[in-house]
Amino acid sequence: MAGALPRSPLAPETFPDLPQIDGVTFAAVEAGVRYSGxxxxxxxxxxxxxxxxxxFTKSATRAAxxxxxxxxxxxxxxxxxxxxxxxxxxxxxxxxxxxxxxxxVVCATADATGLPAERIFTASTGVIGExxxxxxxxxxxxxxxxxxxxxxxxxxxxxxxxxxxxxKGATRTVEVNGQAVKIAGIAKGSGMIxxxxxxxxVYIFTDALISQAALQDLVRDTxxxxxxxxxVDSDTxxxxxxxxxxxxxxxxxxxxxxxxxxALHAVMLDLAHQVVRDGEGATKFVEIEMTGCTDTAAAKxxxxxxxxxxxxxTAIAGEDPNWGRVVMAIGKSxxxxxxxxxxxxxxxxxxxxxxWVSPTYREEDAVAHMKQDHIHIRVDCGxxxxxxxxxxxxxxxxYIDINADYRS
Numbered sequence: 001m002a003g004a005l006p007r008s009p010l011a012p013e014t015f016p017d018l019p020q021i022d023g024v025t026f027a028a029v030e031a032g033v034r035y036s037g038x039x040x041x042x043x044x045x046x047x048x049x050x051x052x053x054x055x056f057t058k059s060a061t062r063a064a065x066x067x068x069x070x071x072x073x074x075x076x077x078x079x080x081x082x083x084x085x086x087x088x089x090x091x092x093x094x095x096x097x098x099x100x101x102x103x104x105v106v107c108a109t110a111d112a113t114g115l116p117a118e119r120i121f122t123a124s125t126g127v128i129g130e131x132x133x134x135x136x137x138x139x140x141x142x143x144x145x146x147x148x149x150x151x152x153x154x155x156x157x158x159x160x161x162x163x164x165x166x167x168k169g170a171t172r173t174v175e176v177n178g179q180a181v182k183i184a185g186i187a188k189g190s191g192m193i194x195x196x197x198x199x200x201x202v203y204i205f206t207d208a209l210i211s212q213a214a215l216q217d218l219v220r221d222t223x224x225x226x227x228x229x230x231x232v233d234s235d236t237x238x239x240x241x242x243x244x245x246x247x248x249x250x251x252x253x254x255x256x257x258x259x260x261x262x263a264l265h266a267v268m269l270d271l272a273h274q275v276v277r278d279g280e281g282a283t284k285f286v287e288i289e290m291t292g293c294t295d296t297a298a299a300k301x302x303x304x305x306x307x308x309x310x311x312x313x314t315a316i317a318g319e320d321p322n323w324g325r326v327v328m329a330i331g332k333s334x335x336x337x338x339x340x341x342x343x344x345x346x347x348x349x350x351x352x353x354x355x356w357v358s359p360t361y362r363e364e365d366a367v368a369h370m371k372q373d374h375i376h377i378r379v380d381c382g383x384x385x386x387x388x389x390x391x392x393x394x395x396x397x398x399y400i401d402i403n404a405d406y407r408s
Contacts, residue, residue: 012274018154018186022249026150026153027156029147039158041084041085043082043144046081063093064092072120077212079115081120082109090125090128125160164278168275174259203243207250208248209246210246226268226269229391280398282393284394288379288391289303293383296387305333311325312329341382345379
């Protein structure tokens with residue numbers, strides 16, 4: 001289905017110019033896993049010594065590739081590493097067949113690359129419940145190895161798409177002790193987006209030198225304020241995976257609390273926002289800022305309740321500043337709230353305060369804000385000093401059209 005959908009109106013104008021990351025190469029092929037006439041399998045090869053960190057879906061029905069990747073984190077780094085991803089089939093809810101398919105792909109990749117099986121990380125994305133035709137992948141491994149290129153990340157970004165309307169990439173370069181450290185990442189995601197770890201499939205590469213343990217801590221913490229703060233439709237995928245590979249090729253050592261950490265956060269947030277901007281059928285990018293909450297967890301709970309409400313999301317799609325729906329979402333979230341201390345803004349317009357509509361409120365001001373493609377809703381609970389920001393999109397008929405026909 002990918003490629004048949006019109007490009008999101010919220011998409012960036014162009015794919016970013018991603019730098020080559022020393023110590024990693026890429027290739028992508030048309031394997032016909034489900035789609036025809038498009039790239040659908042990518043292979044990234046990382047140099048020996050690469051630290052690999054990851055976070056994954058907490059879904060109770062997570063896919064076989066996710067379970068396999070989780071079991072391999074923290075292993076020895078002396079060998080190189082491989083990341084192999086296919087689109088079109090999620091290899092999820094496929095029982096023993098799914099486990100066997102992962103084993104077959106890993107074994108064939110090990111043979112083709114000379115890498116140990118414990119350093120091969122696979123992922124699958126697409127339709128759930130259908131056996132993975134893994135022979136279509138393994139038959140192209142020789143080409144994937146032969147075509148490796150330091151500049152192949154653009155094709156890799158295209159190969160991992162499903163209902164995405166554009167390939168997603170982000171980059172930052174940060175100076176550490178007077179030397180440049182580069183970060184480049186790609187992501188896919190458009191629907192089934194309500195992460196409980198990261199989101200969809202995300203692969204980030206850097207030439208920084210950092211231990212696996214330190215990188216794992218950094219990735220986990222950064223995920224909580226980036227990918228775990230976005231939602232498109234409240235549905236958590238069986239296949240969400242985020243992997244960060246640090247090749248160490250620059251020789252520049254970094255730590256978890258540094259300018260490098262800030263740059264990694266920027267890349268992850270950029271990619272997370274791009275996933276929301278490509279939300280299925282989306283026409284509005286929505287930022288929900290919660291302030292004045294009793295604790296950060298409460299702020300996040302309130303924000304997600306607003307962001308996941310079909311009534312709020314459809315009002316945004318209709319450019320209707322229906323603040324009553326925001327009040328409803330706060331009330332149902334389960335986090336601490338007091339009706340009479342709530343204040344709500346749509347953009348710069350104060351809509352409600354002290355449990356009632358603001359005496360200064362003019363609906364035409366709020367309507368003007370709702371006509372923009374970037375909507376900002378702020379809610380102050382008036383109960384504390386903790387905050388959180390959640391990002392989502394509107395809910396349009398386009399979402400129904402895409403998902404009603406997803407398998408056909």
